[in-house]
Amino acid sequence: MTAASILSDLITPFGYSFMQRALLSCALIGFTNGFLGTFIVLKRQALLADALSHSLLPGLAIAAMIVGLSPGGLLLGGLLAAMLVALGGQLMARNSRLKDETAVASLYIIAFALGIVLIRFSKVKIDLTHFLFGNILGVGNGDLWIAYSAAFLTLSGLVLFHRPLLLVLFDSAVARASGIRVGWLETGLLTLTVLGLVASLQAVGVLLSLGLMILPAATAYLLTDSFTRMLWGGAFLGMFSAVGGLFLSFYANIPSGPCIVLLLGILLAGAYMFSPRYGIVSRLLLGRHFHEGSLQRWKGHEEHHHQVPEVDGENR
Amino acid sequence: MNQLCKNTVPLLRVRDLTVSYHRVPAIHHLTFELEAGHCVGLFGPNGAGKSTLLKSISGLLKPETGSILIGGRELAGSSNLIAYLPQREAVDWDFPVTVEGMVEMGRYHHVGLLGSFSRNDHRAVREALELFNLTPFSRRQIKELSGGQQQRAFLARAWAQQADIYILDEPFAGLDRTSAEALSSALKVLVGLGKLLMVSHHNLAEGELLFDTAILLNGELIACGKTSEVLSPLNLECAYGTAVYSGNRHLS
Numbered sequence: 001m002t003a004a005s006i007l008s009d010l011i012t013p014f015g016y017s018f019m020q021r022a023l024l025s026c027a028l029i030g031f032t033n034g035f036l037g038t039f040i041v042l043k044r045q046a047l048l049a050d051a052l053s054h055s056l057l058p059g060l061a062i063a064a065m066i067v068g069l070s071p072g073g074l075l076l077g078g079l080l081a082a083m084l085v086a087l088g089g090q091l092m093a094r095n096s097r098l099k100d101e102t103a104v105a106s107l108y109i110i111a112f113a114l115g116i117v118l119i120r121f122s123k124v125k126i127d128l129t130h131f132l133f134g135n136i137l138g139v140g141n142g143d144l145w146i147a148y149s150a151a152f153l154t155l156s157g158l159v160l161f162h163r164p165l166l167l168v169l170f171d172s173a174v175a176r177a178s179g180i181r182v183g184w185l186e187t188g189l190l191t192l193t194v195l196g197l198v199a200s201l202q203a204v205g206v207l208l209s210l211g212l213m214i215l216p217a218a219t220a221y222l223l224t225d226s227f228t229r230m231l232w233g234g235a236f237l238g239m240f241s242a243v244g245g246l247f248l249s250f251y252a253n254i255p256s257g258p259c260i261v262l263l264l265g266i267l268l269a270g271a272y273m274f275s276p277r278y279g280i281v282s283r284l285l286l287g288r289h290f291h292e293g294s295l296q297r298w299k300g301h302e303e304h305h306h307q308v309p310e311v312d313g314e315n316r
Numbered sequence: 317m318n319q320l321c322k323n324t325v326p327l328l329r330v331r332d333l334t335v336s337y338h339r340v341p342a343i344h345h346l347t348f349e350l351e352a353g354h355c356v357g358l359f360g361p362n363g364a365g366k367s368t369l370l371k372s373i374s375g376l377l378k379p380e381t382g383s384i385l386i387g388g389r390e391l392a393g394s395s396n397l398i399a400y401l402p403q404r405e406a407v408d409w410d411f412p413v414t415v416e417g418m419v420e421m422g423r424y425h426h427v428g429l430l431g432s433f434s435r436n437d438h439r440a441v442r443e444a445l446e447l448f449n450l451t452p453f454s455r456r457q458i459k460e461l462s463g464g465q466q467q468r469a470f471l472a473r474a475w476a477q478q479a480d481i482y483i484l485d486e487p488f489a490g491l492d493r494t495s496a497e498a499l500s501s502a503l504k505v506l507v508g509l510g511k512l513l514m515v516s517h518h519n520l521a522e523g524e525l526l527f528d529t530a531i532l533l534n535g536e537l538i539a540c541g542k543t544s545e546v547l548s549p550l551n552l553e554c555a556y557g558t559a560v561y562s563g564n565r566h567l568s
Contacts, residue, residue, distance in 0.1 A: 042411065163424045170411055170421065177374040177400035178425060178477070225457040227412050 013250055021139045022203075025147045026242040026260070029203055030212060032151040033196045034238020035158060037217030038231045039189055042169045046214045047101070048086070051108035052190075053197045053209045055085035057115025060131055060201075064122040071142035075198050082194040085111050134205035136246065136256040143202045150199035154192045161185065166227060203242065204257035211261035212238055215268050222271040222278050237267060327352040327512050328373070328481060332382035335365070335372045341380065341535070342368040348531065348540040350514070352480065355507045357527030357543060358516040361556050364534045366516040370483045373514065374400035386481070396425050398481045399474030404466070404490060409459040415469050416454040419444050422476030444472040448502055464495025468502050475506075482506060484515045488522075500526055523547050 013019045040049050059081025060074050067073035089104030098106075119128055130138070158165065167175040168185050176182045193213070200209040216238035220230045245260030252259070273281045326349035333346040343365035350356055358366050371377045373384055375395065383390055386397055399422075413421075422444070423437045433441075445451045448468040453461060461469060467487050474482055488496050503513055503526070515527065523530060523543050530546040532538040534555045539546040 042408075160429055163427070163429060167421055167424060170413065170418075171402050171407060173376060173406065174400055174402050177376055177398065177483075178396055179375070221412065225412050225414060227417065230412050 018137050018139070019250070021141070021144055022136045022246060022256075023243060025139045025144055026136065026203055026246045026256075027239050028147045028151045029196075029200045030216075030242025030260075031235045031239035032147075032154050033200055033212040034216035035231060035235035036154055036192060036196050037213045037215075037238065038220065038227075038234045039158065039165060039169065040193060040213060041217040041221055043189065045193075046210070046218075048104060049193050049197070049213055050210045051089075051104050052082045052086060052194055053206055055082050055108040055111040056194075056197060056201070056206055057081070057131065058111050058118055059115075060206075061115045061118035061122060064124060064126055065118065068124050069126070071140070071146050074201070075146055078198040078201070079191075079194050081111060081115075082197070083191070086190055086194075130205070131201070132205050132207050133255055134201065134203050134208065134257040136203045136249075139202050147199050150195050154196060157188065157192060161188070162231075165189070204260055208257040208261050211264055212242065215261065215264035216241065219264070219268045219271045222268075222275045225277070237264075241267065326350060326385075327387055328514075329385040329388070330373070330382070331385070333369075333372065333379050333384065334381040335368050335377050336380045337368075343372075343533065344536055345382070346533075346537045347382075348537060350512055350529070352512050353507055353510045354529045355503055355513045355527050356515065356529045356531060357523055358514060358531050358533060359518075359520060359523065359547070359555070360533035360538075364555070366533060367485055369533065370400070370485050370514060370516060373481070374398055374483050376400070396477060397479055398483060399477055399479035400483045401467075401470045401474065401485070401487065403485050404463070404487075407458075407466075409466075411458065414455055414457055415450055415461065415472075416441065416445065418458060418469055419450075419454075419472045419476050422473040425477065440476050440478075444476040447475060447505065448472045462495055463491050464498040467491070467495075467499045471502055471506065480511060482511055482513045484513065486516050486518070488517060488519070488526075520547060520552070 014023070040046060056078040059077035059079070061077075062081075063073040063077025085104065085107045089100055089107050092098055092103035092107070093100035096103075116128070119126055119131070164175070164180045165185055167178070167180055168182050172182050172186075196213060197209045200212050204212060217230065217234040219237055220233035224230050224233060241264045242260050245263040246256050248254075248263065249256040249259035271279065273279050276282055328350040330349070331347050334341050334344040336342065342363075346369065358369065360366055368377060372379055375398070386395060419441050420433070420437075423433065423440060427433055427437055442451075445454050448471055450465065450469060450472055453465060458466060458469060471482070487499060491499060503515070506513055507528075517523070517526065524547070527543050529541065530543040531540045532546050532551050532555050538555045539548075539551045
């Protein structure tokens with residue numbers, strides 16, 4: 001096999017317009033959701049996002065019943081259903097003994113069951129597996145527009161408000177004390193999360209949409225101590241994995257959603273093991289005395305028995 | 317009973333303050349005034365409303381009655397003049413931020429949403445780090461500091477924010493002796509620079525050592541004034557004994 005033939009094999013799929021649309025959509029959504037993921041991971045809302053992704057289903061089903069499979073209708077339906085579950089969960093938690101995670105979990109699983117039932121009554125014939133696992137090669141122009149607008153809204157919103165958001169993520173009580181409207185920012189973040197989930201439906205489906213959001217940010221979190229680097233690192237990891245996963249799925253002839261998520265999973269596993277600072281293998285290799293400063297002081301202490309090591313200087 | 321702290325133009329003035337949770341008052345009808353340049357210890361038994369008082373001054377809780385005035389002005393919600401320092405366990409120490417990055421957060425209010433840091437802002441950050449002896453650790457992730465250094469990092473952030481009133485909820489809890497001493501001298505530096513510090517604390521024995529002024533609380537105000545006078549046996553009996561000053565919650 002010559003280099004030229006490999007190259008032509010790589011390029012061939014892009015002759016098809018459905019493949020071009022799929023690629024563009026993957027890159028956009030991968031980047032946007034990877035970016036958003038940092039906020040969700042640091043807010044510790046990964047499981048809430050999971051709940052929201054499941055609660056999209058009844059909204060999609062009702063939209064399909066009323067307006068058929070138009071992307072705009074599906075977006076609106078999914079958005080409404082997820083917001084209802086998120087806000088309903090908060091309301092339930094506030095008015096009863098139930099804690100918020102129990103309330104949200106109860107609501108989303110009920111919504112999910114309702115969605116499966118409702119899909120049977122849809123006007124158009126829908127394949128449930130497309131909703132659940134995505135159908136990237138079926139990305140139409142309408143879906144692309146949703147991806148464009150989700151990317152634009154999410155990225156501009158997050159960049160514009162990254163400073164107050166950072167304060168809220170770090171410590172919401174202190175943020176509120178310094179006059180930041182924490183409630184508004186949290187609701188905005190929730191809305192963008194749902195938007196990101198809906199936008200990634202075609203690519204990876206309801207069940208795997210969480211992966212594009214959480215996995216890149218989790219990987220970046222293991223690799224860096226800088227918020228900015230985590231933010232952009234997560235975005236680029238998401239983009240490259242989504243595109244890479246699409247390629248793999250094309251050549252190995254397996255569904256794109258699992259392929260993308262598995263690729264992200266491999267990266268996360270790699271960071272978990274080998275991250276220079278926080279990888280478990282790297283930490284083992286570093287030995288017991290992690291901090292050079294304290295090791296040196298300890299050695300000095302052994303030489304001069306009377307000198308007590310300074311406690312507040314360099315210890316961790 | 318309410319022995320007011322002497323003053324001319326008080327920095328912080330609390331009048332007739334009542335704060336309730338679900339209609340049950342945690343503190344009621346507090347009136348006191350505090351001047352700049354003091355380190356005020358807040359004492360009282362568990363459930364006396366120390367955290368409640370600190371949170372309402374920070375703007376985190378809405379008063380049911382009364383008012384809080386900063387420099388003679390009514391406090392509308394929250395203000396950048398007040399820096400609330402979180403309890404240590406409320407902080408996610410794994411957060412991807414360096415000490416310097418955290419102190420920079422104190423400048424966000426001055427810089428705005430997208431503005432870039434001016435020379436002035438950078439200087440404020442640098443000064444804050446130097447003031448609390450954090451310059452050598454500025455590039456460290458916040459978990460890699462000792463407990464005392466972590467507290468000082470939060471003080472540095474408040475300093476960069478140019479706050480006048482520092483609210484600290486049990487900052488000495490869980491610190492070893494050396495870290496506590498370092499924190500205490502950091503607090504003294506702030507007092508020397510004319511700041512007002514309000515610190516809740518549970519160890520009465522250290523009261524006079526750490527604070528020049530004290531507030532003794534048990535639902536209502538028992539005493540406010542010089543630490544040695546406030547922490548008198550009689551006042552302490554009032555605050556910690558259950559017979560007289562037990563507050564509304566024990567009546568039922």
